[in-house]
Amino acid sequence: MPQRTYPKDASKIHSASDLEDVVVDKRAHWRANNAKARRRQRRYKKKVVTHLVHELYENEEFDQ
Structure with missing residues (x-):
């Protein structure tokens, strides 16, 4: 049985x-x-x- 999808799996998305x-x-x-x-x-x-959008937004905020 495959694993359930979790928000932390967003790190596996590149496209x-x-x-x-x-x-x-x-x-x-x-x-x-x-x-x-x-x-x-x-x-x-x-x-x-x-989750992916929030991660990107947080990383952008710290870069500025």
Whole structure:
């Protein structure tokens, strides 16, 4: 079973296409239907992207 996606996994993303590889729903086959699985993937992606944006913003702030 693949690992759950955590916000700290944002460090593994170097380009936009890496997002699909990093974000994994380990319970995808247990979801009631495909719509719920897609919704959950969207939430995982949003968490990772938000964390990545916050990291970038914090690093920029300290560079100035």
